[in-house]
Amino acid sequence: MKSASTLSSAFLQSAGQALPEPLLALRANRASALTDLLLPTRRTENWKYSAKHLKLTDEMASSLPLNASAGAEADIQGYTVVLVNGVVRPEASNYPALEGLSIQRFSDLNGDDAELAADLLGKSISDQPAKHGSINLSLLNAARFEDGLLIQLQPGTVLDQPLFVVHHTSASHSGSAFPCILVAAGSNSQLTLVEDYVSSGESPVMVNTATEFSLGDGANVTSVRLNTEGQNVQHMGTTGVRQQRNSRFESHSVGFGGTLRRHDLHVRLEGEGAECKLNGVVVTQGTQHYDNHTTIEHIAAHCNSEESYRNIAADKSHAIFNGRIHIHQDAQKSNANMSNKNLLLTNGAEIDSKPELEIYADDVKCAHGATIGQLDNDSIFYLVSRGLSPRDAKVLLTMAFINELVAQIPVEQVRDTANTGLNQFFDQAFQEV
């Protein structure tokens, strides 16, 4: 048995982008806390399936160029902020000066805003999984971010259209990027944030992301996450959410597989009457890998959570869903619903689904279900007997499996991109020989 190795110290060296003092101090503090960080192995509980895909070489330790220019992604209609290699590119960005809305890059923060960012950073992610014998590589983001975005909505501010944040990783050579977004949504404010992860270049790189949402009373935030990065990108993303009274959080994620894709989503329902809805669609093919871990913590009473994740795996790919619901002792009248449905398109593909429930309150409603199935041959024959090609028949059946979730994505442009990606996936997966 090979003993666990520690993370190379090279991964704790930042490149030195100018940042306000409170953030520099926080980053140095986080980096020193990670000097003994163990790399996960297959024995690490929350890395059981993904550890073997993690390949962190010393060439990947250094930050990718901080001044790389943006690509062609700027043709998005609407409010856009572009980050390249984790650094905000104001010249490629386009967003309104709206009363009550402030979008600032970390390097521009000063005074109270810098303090606020330092205060929010890591608050919804923290080191929670440590007690499970797990390893949280997302902590690396707080030790290494070079820049980031602080988005603040004053109470009652409503953004009239989605804000796109495009995370472009330019992999012209090996290295890492650590994009970071903090959202402070004041009471009764409303925001739809689209995070679009894309890449160019072929070198092996790591993208380690952190997105943290803090929702005030009655705030309504929708987070859309789309991942179409190249195969060369090892993606480790974390989203942390803290919700106060009567706030509502929705998450819609669409992921296409890669060498290593991992997303950890952690929602804390801290105020009474808060509710969240988490939808996720993942498709993998070839030897791709995608690992979704979600945690919903019902901390206050009278909160609702609704979760639906669907995986489709083709060829020899591997998709994983791990969904944890933790209902705290005081969270009476909690309502939690979790569903995970999976579709295996070949015998060589693998899907692992693991619901975890920890319930410490006695008056709760909690339902969960997981299924793994294959396309039904009788259904395929029926469709093909009407003249449909086997490809079209399989596409109709596969889309039927995820349509409901794709249709719920509240941003048309994301639905279109998702459908384009799905069609490419089908062309590969249902190739007619």
Next chain:
Amino acid sequence: MLSIKNLHASVEGKQILKGINLEIKAGEVHAIMGPNGSGKSTLSQVLAGNDAFEVTEGEVTLNGDNLLELPTEARAREGVFLAFQYPVEIPGVSNLQFLRTAVNAMRKHQGKDDMNAAEFMKLAKEVSKQVDLDPAFLKRGVNEGFSGGEKKRNEIMQALLLQPKLAILDETDSGLDIDALKVVSDGVNALRAPDRAILMITHYQRLLDHIVPDYVHVLADGKIIKSGGRELALELEAKGYGWLGVKDNTTASH
């Protein structure tokens, strides 16, 4: 049109069809009757190309072309249509989208342009009225939550939309009440045409009161044991399958 010679087929190693011979000409309507388990559905599935069934001997041609060589979708595009005895429910796939994809696959094969959504909707509404199905069914999943009778009417509606050369109707009459039987029969009669052949499979004679066949064949234990005109159906009704020395645990009449 259709020529079946010495057709043998098995499923899961079990021989079901044991030498079927049948010639159907354009414009004719043939009925195949026979007790449960005699192989009627197997014959229809083999003709449509279900590869769960293995053809072990014999040949089938459609207008001279070897049908058995073609994959299922190519048979459909050449004009073979099977109304299933048990149509599958496919939740989540809209009937409308499915039907339009099917019609356009057929049109493409015939070198015609695609029908757009509006044109197709108009056509589909007309045809659904012809089989007395509420057009609201078009918006539902394929056969999703349909009653037995609605499923059968949906099958006939598809035949009317796709205008096949050879329509095989597998017990399209079973499970229908008198009114629905009338609607379905009217639909089938509307399909009768000089350039089209119809193969009707039925367990009961009552369908043949509405759709008068040119020929009747009796299938038992994987073979056609008797052929005749429509009077054969009446004789079967009067005397039961036992008259032909065939065991049947249900009655032939209704």
